[in-house]
Amino acid sequence: MRDYREVNRAYWDERAPAHAASPDFAFDAYATDPARISDIVRFDLPLLGEVSGVDGVHLQCHIGSDTVSLARLGARMTGLDFSPASLVQARQLADLAGVDVPFVDGEVYEAVDLLGADRFDLVYTGIGALCWMPDITRWAEVVATLLRPGGRLFLREAHPIVWALDDARTDGLVVIDRPYFEIDEPTVIDADDGTYVQTEATFSTTLTVEWNHGLGQIITTLLDHGLQLTGMVEHDSLPWDALPGQMRPTGGGEYQLADRPWRLPHSYTLQARKSA
Ligand SMILES: C[S@@+](CC[C@H](N)C(=O)[O-])C[C@H]1O[C@@H](n2cnc3c(N)ncnc32)[C@H](O)[C@@H]1O
Numbered sequence: 001m002r003d004y005r006e007v008n009r010a011y012w013d014e015r016a017p018a019h020a021a022s023p024d025f026a027f028d029a030y031a032t033d034p035a036r037i038s039d040i041v042r043f044d045l046p047l048l049g050e051v052s053g054v055d056g057v058h059l060q061c062h063i064g065s066d067t068v069s070l071a072r073l074g075a076r077m078t079g080l081d082f083s084p085a086s087l088v089q090a091r092q093l094a095d096l097a098g099v100d101v102p103f104v105d106g107e108v109y110e111a112v113d114l115l116g117a118d119r120f121d122l123v124y125t126g127i128g129a130l131c132w133m134p135d136i137t138r139w140a141e142v143v144a145t146l147l148r149p150g151g152r153l154f155l156r157e158a159h160p161i162v163w164a165l166d167d168a169r170t171d172g173l174v175v176i177d178r179p180y181f182e183i184d185e186p187t188v189i190d191a192d193d194g195t196y197v198q199t200e201a202t203f204s205t206t207l208t209v210e211w212n213h214g215l216g217q218i219i220t221t222l223l224d225h226g227l228q229l230t231g232m233v234e235h236d237s238l239p240w241d242a243l244p245g246q247m248r249p250t251g252g253g254e255y256q257l258a259d260r261p262w263r264l265p266h267s268y269t270l271q272a273r274k275s276a
Contacts (some may be wrong), residue, residue, distance in 0.1 A: 004106060004186060004209035005082065005109055008132055011192075011205045012062070015083035018201035020063050020089035024253070025197065030068065030097040037069035039253030040156070040239055047231060047269050048154055051075040056122035057115060057146060059108055060129040064090025064101065070124060071099040078120075079103040080111055098114045102200070111140055116134070120146050127239060136182055136213040137221045144225035150276035153227060158238050159265040163212045165242050172256070173263065182213045192260035196240040222272050231271035238267035 010039055019025055021148075029036045052074030060065040061079030063086050070079040071094070079090055079101055087103045094101045123143050133139045143153050166177035168191075176186050186209045193204040193206045219229060237254035241247050250257040 001004055004134065005211050007207050011208050012081075012083040013194050014205045015201075016063055016083060016085040018195065018203075019197055019201040020092070021201075022199050024196040025063065025065055027048050027065075027096060028067075030032075031218050032095060032236065034074075036097075037072055038065040041066050041069035041073070043239065043252060044154070044156055044269070047233065047271065051122060052083070054121040055119065055148075056119045056124055057111070059111060059123060059125040059143075060132070061090060061103065062086050064093045064103060066124070066127070067101055067103075068093050068099055070098045071101050072097065075122065077101050077114065080108070080115065082107045094138050108133060108142060111142050115146060117145045117150045121148060121151045123147055123153045124155075125152070126152075126155045128158065129244055130155075130157055130213055130218070131163055131210045132187055134184075134186065136217055137224075140218075140221040140225045140227075143222070144274060147227075147274040149274055149276055151274050152230070153222070153270070153272045153274075155271070156267060156269045158213050158242065158267050159216075159234065160214055162238065162242055162266060163210075163242065163266065168244070170245065172246060172259065174243070179212050182211055182216055186211055218270065222225050222270075227271070227272035227274050230273050231269065233269045234265040235267045235269070236261050238266070242266075 042103050054075050057078045059080055061067045061081045064079055067077050067079040086107055087105055090103045104114055114270040123146055164176050164178045164180040166175045188209050190207045235257040237250050239253050241255050247255040250256050
């Protein structure tokens with residue numbers, strides 16, 4: 001088995017140009033509309049509040065649409081991702097949008113070495129980020145170290161129960177088939193020749209190596225690393241079609257189960273603050 005980072009980087013590198021060209025990311029709109037921000041950051045706004053003037057880092061920033069959106073709201077953002085092809089697109093988007101955002105090529109577990117300790121007022125991450133981390137404890141240590149005293153984590157992520165579901169059912173059943181808790185053994189998926197946005201592109205990399213982390217594991221390790229929980233909201237939608245054939249769009253780029261969506265927490269927003 002190849003190193004998980006090599007496998008996952010190849011997967012994201014191949015998809016980055018298609019994502020940047022997709023109408024779902026709407027890069028052109030950032031050039032023509034100075035008020036344009038991503039659907040994801042727009043969804044976050046009521047819980048995120050004011051970010052103007054803060055030093056923020058977006059971990060696993062992908063092609064930079066949320067990073068650039070936060071910069072447009074006045075945050076001094078840095079983006080970090082280990083996919084060079086994603087960062088090429090992110091830098092082009094920042095140019096298009098006319099914002100100054102450094103995008104750093106690096107692995108999350110090396111973020112402190114690359115960016116420094118006690119550097120940020122805001123660590124922003126999520127939306128398909130935690131599933132690529134084998135060890136949530138090491139991730140929490142990185143988040144806690146990047147933050148200045150009094151700084152905060154803003155995490156909106158798919159709910160771990162969603163990552164545990166079988167996403168290939170054709171019988172309409174919602175079935176738990178993958179780990180809910182973090183276990184050493186990764187979930188290796190070798191079937192994903194598509195992606196989560198509209199595109200005509202076809203992909204040859206189909207392999208991903210992923211881990212789930214239970215909600216209690218995520219919260220407990222953040223508390224263990226000196227963060228105080230300041231908010232925990234579960235949502236009845238998430239921003240991609242996670243169960244194809246079983247979900248319906250609800251507007252603003254969000255999707256939920258078409259049948260009785262109240263059965264499932266789809267995503268959550270967790271906020272935590274480092275002690276001052
Ligand atoms: C689903 S995308 C994140 C999407 C992002 N939230 C957005 O909406 O644009 C996952 C990103 O995580 C990055 N990634 C995966 N594992 C990583 C790691 N170990 N270190 C740094 N980046 C990583 C990938 O390169 C990819 O850009």
